[in-house]
Amino acid sequence: MIDKLILMNGYGAYVWSAFSFTLISFVTLYFVTKLQLSKEQKKFVVKFGSLNVEKARVARSQNSNREILLNTSKI
Amino acid sequence: MFKYFEPNKIFAITSRAPKYVLFLFIVILTIGLTEALILSPEDYKQSDAVRIMYVHVPAAWISLGIFSSLGLLSLGSFIFKNKNFALISKSLAPAGFVFNIIALVTGSIWGKPTWGTWWAWDARITSMLILALFYGMYLLAWKIYEDKEQVIKVTSMIAILGVINVPIIKYSVDWWNTLHQPPSISILSNNSIHVSMLIPLAIMTAAFALFSLLIFLMKYNTELIKIKNKGLNRL
Numbered sequence: 001m002i003d004k005l006i007l008m009n010g011y012g013a014y015v016w017s018a019f020s021f022t023l024i025s026f027v028t029l030y031f032v033t034k035l036q037l038s039k040e041q042k043k044f045v046v047k048f049g050s051l052n053v054e055k056a057r058v059a060r061s062q063n064s065n066r067e068i069l070l071n072t073s074k075i
Numbered sequence: 076m077f078k079y080f081e082p083n084k085i086f087a088i089t090s091r092a093p094k095y096v097l098f099l100f101i102v103i104l105t106i107g108l109t110e111a112l113i114l115s116p117e118d119y120k121q122s123d124a125v126r127i128m129y130v131h132v133p134a135a136w137i138s139l140g141i142f143s144s145l146g147l148l149s150l151g152s153f154i155f156k157n158k159n160f161a162l163i164s165k166s167l168a169p170a171g172f173v174f175n176i177i178a179l180v181t182g183s184i185w186g187k188p189t190w191g192t193w194w195a196w197d198a199r200i201t202s203m204l205i206l207a208l209f210y211g212m213y214l215l216a217w218k219i220y221e222d223k224e225q226v227i228k229v230t231s232m233i234a235i236l237g238v239i240n241v242p243i244i245k246y247s248v249d250w251w252n253t254l255h256q257p258p259s260i261s262i263l264s265n266n267s268i269h270v271s272m273l274i275p276l277a278i279m280t281a282a283f284a285l286f287s288l289l290i291f292l293m294k295y296n297t298e299l300i301k302i303k304n305k306g307l308n309r310l
Contacts, residue, residue, distance in 0.1 A: 005112065005113065008122075008123035008124075008126070009117065009122045009123045010122075011122060011123045011124040011126075011188055012123075014124055014127060014184050014185065014187060014188050015112075015123055015124065015126045015127055017184055018127040018130055018131065018180075018181040018184045018185065019108075019112070019126075019130055021177065021180050021181065021184070022130040022134065022177050022181060025173050025176065025177050026173075026286060029169065029170070029173050029290060030289070030290070033169070033290055033293045033294055033297070034293060036294075036297050037293050037294075037296055037297045037300070040297050040300040040301055040304065041300060043300075043304055044300050044303060044304050044307070047304060047307045047308070048307060051307065059306075059307060063086070063087065064082070064086040064087075064299065064303060065303060067086055067087055067090050068090070068300055068303060071090050071091075
C-alpha cells in the first residue's frame, strides 16, 4: 500500500514533485504575506504609542483602528 | 451601493475572517489530498500521472479567475472612480500570480511523462506564460510607481489589456492544434471526466479557492493598515 503510494506505478517522482511544489508555494506565500501583515501591524502600534493623549483618543474613536490594535495584541 | 463595501466598514470582518478561512482551508485541503492521492482511481492511459491534474487544473482555473476579476475591477475603477476596486485588485494579484506559476510548473512536470517533453511552445502553454508576464508587470507596476493616481491608471491598463488573453487561453485548444486535449469539463454540455475524478478535482478547486481567499484577506488587511498608518501621521 505504502510502496504503491510512493512509487505511483513509476510516476511517483512526477506526482510527488508536482504536489510538493504546490504545497511549498502555498507555505511560502502564506508566510511572506503574514510577515508583511505583522510588520504593518507593529508599525501601527509603534505610531499609535507615540501619539499624545488627545490624538490617541481621536484615533481610538475609529472602529478600524481599534480593530487593528485588538488583532495586533494577538500576534 | 459601494458605500457598504467601504474598507472601514468591512475591516471588522476582513480582519477576523482569515483564521476561520485558514481552518476551513486546512480541512478541505486534507480531504482533497486524500481523495487526489489515495482514493481516486488511476487513469487507463496515463496511470498515476493523472493525479497531477488535481493540482494543475485548479491552479490554472484560479489564476484565470483572479485575472478576470482584476480586469473587471480595473474597469470598475475607471468607470466608478472607486479606489477600493484598485485595493481589492492589488490584494488579489499575488495569489493569482502564484497559482499561474504553479499551473506552469506542474503542467511542465505532467508534460514529461505524458508528452515526453518538459516544455512545448503550444498555444495553451504559451498563452499561460503570457498571463504570467501580465501578472508580473501588474505586480511590478505597484512597486515601481509611487504616485497613487498614476499607479492605479497603469495597473488598470495592464489588467484590461491582459484580460484579452483570458479567452485566448480558454479557447486555445479549440482554435489551434495543441498538445492539450479539448476541455473535459463543461457547464453547458456533458462532462467527459468520470465522477470519481470530478469529485477530487472539485474538492481541490474549493481548497485552492479558499487559499486564494485567505491570501487576499491578509493582503487586503495589510493594505488597509498601511493606509491607517498614513492616517495616524496626519492626525
